[in-house]
Amino acid sequence: MPVHITSRRNGFFAEIEGVDIARGVDTSALREIEKALDCYAVLLFRGQSLDQAQHIAFGRQLGPLEVSLLAARDGRDLSIAKEISDISNVEPDGTVTAVGDRRRMTALGNRLWHTDSSFMKVPAKYSLLYGRNVPKRGGNTEFADMRAAYDALSKTMKGRLTNLVVDHSIVHSRAVIGFAYNEKELAARPPAEQRLVRFLPGSGRMTLYLASHASSIRGMPVPEGRMLLMELTEHAVQRRFVHSHRWQPGDLVVWDNRATMHRSTASDPNEIRDLHRVTVTDYASSLDQPLE
Numbered sequence: 001m002p003v004h005i006t007s008r009r010n011g012f013f014a015e016i017e018g019v020d021i022a023r024g025v026d027t028s029a030l031r032e033i034e035k036a037l038d039c040y041a042v043l044l045f046r047g048q049s050l051d052q053a054q055h056i057a058f059g060r061q062l063g064p065l066e067v068s069l070l071a072a073r074d075g076r077d078l079s080i081a082k083e084i085s086d087i088s089n090v091e092p093d094g095t096v097t098a099v100g101d102r103r104r105m106t107a108l109g110n111r112l113w114h115t116d117s118s119f120m121k122v123p124a125k126y127s128l129l130y131g132r133n134v135p136k137r138g139g140n141t142e143f144a145d146m147r148a149a150y151d152a153l154s155k156t157m158k159g160r161l162t163n164l165v166v167d168h169s170i171v172h173s174r175a176v177i178g179f180a181y182n183e184k185e186l187a188a189r190p191p192a193e194q195r196l197v198r199f200l201p202g203s204g205r206m207t208l209y210l211a212s213h214a215s216s217i218r219g220m221p222v223p224e225g226r227m228l229l230m231e232l233t234e235h236a237v238q239r240r241f242v243h244s245h246r247w248q249p250g251d252l253v254v255w256d257n258r259a260t261m262h263r264s265t266a267s268d269p270n271e272i273r274d275l276h277r278v279t280v281t282d283y284a285s286s287l288d289q290p291l292e
């Protein structure tokens with residue numbers, strides 16, 4: 001199947017046409033998609049019609065999949081496969097999740113800039129987010145190009161950051177918005193260490209690896225490290241590095257978590273926003289990957 005790639009931005013975010021993912025993606029199209037991910041970091045496939053099995057099957061073509069953290073949640077919707085993260089405000093009975101519900105509270109953390117699963121030893125490589133039912137207004141997903149953000153740093157700053165190691169924890173990012181996990185949840189969410197600067201073998205580019213989960217820098221007093229992380233984040237999310245995706249039902253957006261940060265924007269809490277995510281895991285911790 002011939003793949004058509006259009007980027008309306010300079011080297012970041014592209015729309016892919018000519019691919020009907022539900023029918024299966026052949027090897028040559030898959031190679032084109034992987035090359036486009038290396039180049040543009042975020043890809044949009046419009047007008048897709050995917051059930052869970054088709055969504056999962058496409059994810060598997062891109063690599064091994066994560067099992068969703070939400071799969072262990074009490075009272076979760078058992079009709080949702082364990083490889084699917086239910087990024088929705090919909091309860092199993094079809095009603096909108098109530099304001100104040102714990103699930104809604106922890107999901108609010110997705111409004112902070114982050115990269116998926118950086119708090120796990122082996123973090124996410126790609127995320128595939130599928131829009132099933134999207135709000136009329138708001139609820140965008142915004143992406144920051146962390147390669148461009150890295151490139152724009154001074155030579156001195158790049159040198160200072162090269163070998164730094166950062167602690168990432170979802171407990172930290174949720175504490176920022178005032179959400180506390182219970183003891184059982186805390187035990188299931190230990191922190192992980194990741195490199196602050198990473199090398200992307202597919203493009204040969206360097207990238208800043210940051211997230212709201214990043215809490216401290218190894219070898220630095222916590223306030224020193226945290227200020228540096230906050231300043232770097234502020235630098236990386238300048239509008240010149242950001243693309244804001246306005247959802248349409250049937251959109252599948254696939255991004256490289258190593259090269260980007262993302263966040264959702266606010267929408268009417270009484271309006272349904274129903275997205276499913278399949279997550280491709282990386283092959284190793286960023287600490288165990290080469291820097292060139």
Ligand SMILES: [Fe+2]
Nearest residue numbers: 110114115116
């Ligand atoms: Fe996310």
